[in-house]
Amino acid sequence: xxxxxxxxxxxxxxxxxxxxxxxxxxxxxxxxxxxxxxxxxxxxxxxxxxxxxxxxxxxxxxxxxxxxxxxxxxxxxxxxxxxxxxxxxxxxxxxxxxxxxxxxxxx
Amino acid sequence: xxxxxxxxxxxxxxxxxxxxxxxxxxxxxxxxxxxxxxxxxxxxxxxxxxxxxxxxxxxxxxxxxxxxxxxxxxxxxxxxxxxxxxxxxxxxxxxxxxxxxxxxxxxxxxxxxxxxxxxxxx
Numbered sequence: 001x002x003x004x005x006x007x008x009x010x011x012x013x014x015x016x017x018x019x020x021x022x023x024x025x026x027x028x029x030x031x032x033x034x035x036x037x038x039x040x041x042x043x044x045x046x047x048x049x050x051x052x053x054x055x056x057x058x059x060x061x062x063x064x065x066x067x068x069x070x071x072x073x074x075x076x077x078x079x080x081x082x083x084x085x086x087x088x089x090x091x092x093x094x095x096x097x098x099x100x101x102x103x104x105x106x107x
Numbered sequence: 108x109x110x111x112x113x114x115x116x117x118x119x120x121x122x123x124x125x126x127x128x129x130x131x132x133x134x135x136x137x138x139x140x141x142x143x144x145x146x147x148x149x150x151x152x153x154x155x156x157x158x159x160x161x162x163x164x165x166x167x168x169x170x171x172x173x174x175x176x177x178x179x180x181x182x183x184x185x186x187x188x189x190x191x192x193x194x195x196x197x198x199x200x201x202x203x204x205x206x207x208x209x210x211x212x213x214x215x216x217x218x219x220x221x222x223x224x225x226x227x228x229x
Contacts, residue, residue: 043111043220046215046216046217046218049207049215087152089216095169096154098154100151
C-alpha cells in the first residue's frame with residue numbers, strides 16, 4: 001500500500017496569514033493526489049484533485065502543488081471558515097490511502 | 108444539488124451483521140462509481156470499498172475482504188454496504204462518497220455524505 005505522511009499534524013495560524021500543509025507518498029503517485037477539508041457537522045469537502053486542480057467552488061486562496069512523492073496544500077490569506085481538518089489522499093492505485101490529517105487551528 | 112444520506116448504523120455485537128444504506132439524489136446515480144470510507148473515533152480517514160457504475164466491479168481493502176459486500180440498486184439510487192462478522196476494529200463513522208467523473212470507478216471522492224456511526228461492542 002502507498003503510505004501517505006502528512007505534516008504538520010497540528011498548525012496554529014491567524015486570519016490573514018498563509019499556511020502550507022505537506023503530504024509525502026511512500027512511492028511515486030504521479031500527480032494523483034486530492035485534498036479534502038473536514039469540519040464538524042458538515043460533509044467532507046473536496047478542495048483539490050490531481051495535485052493542483054481546484055474543485056469547482058474552492059476559493060482561489062487555496063492552491064496545490066507537487067508531483068511524484070511530494071505535495072503541498074497552501075492556503076493564502078486565511079479566512080475564519082478555513083479552520084478545520086485537512087486530509088490528503090492518493091488516487092493513483094488501490095487501496096486508496098489518506099494522510100493522517102492536519103488540524104488547522106485559530107492562533 | 109448532490110445529496111448523499113447514509114443510514115443503518117448503530118450498536119452491534121462482535122460477530123454480528125449490519126447493512127448500511129446511502130440514498131443518493133441530485134445526479135444520475137447509475138453513471139458514477141461509488142465508495143465507502145470510514146473514520147474510527149479520533150482517527151483519520153480509511154477507504155473501505157468501491158463499486159463501478161454498473162455494479163459489475165467491486166474493490167475492497169484487505170481487512171474487510173470476505174466480510175463486507177458493497178452493492179448498489181441503480182433503480183433506487185441507493186448504495187449499500189453489507190457488513191458481516193463485525194469486529195471491534197470496525198467501529199467507525201461510515202461515509203458514502205461519489206466519484207468525480209461519470210463512467211469510471213478509480214478516481215477521487217467528489218461528494219460525501221455526513222456519515223453513519225457503527226459501534227461494534229458487546
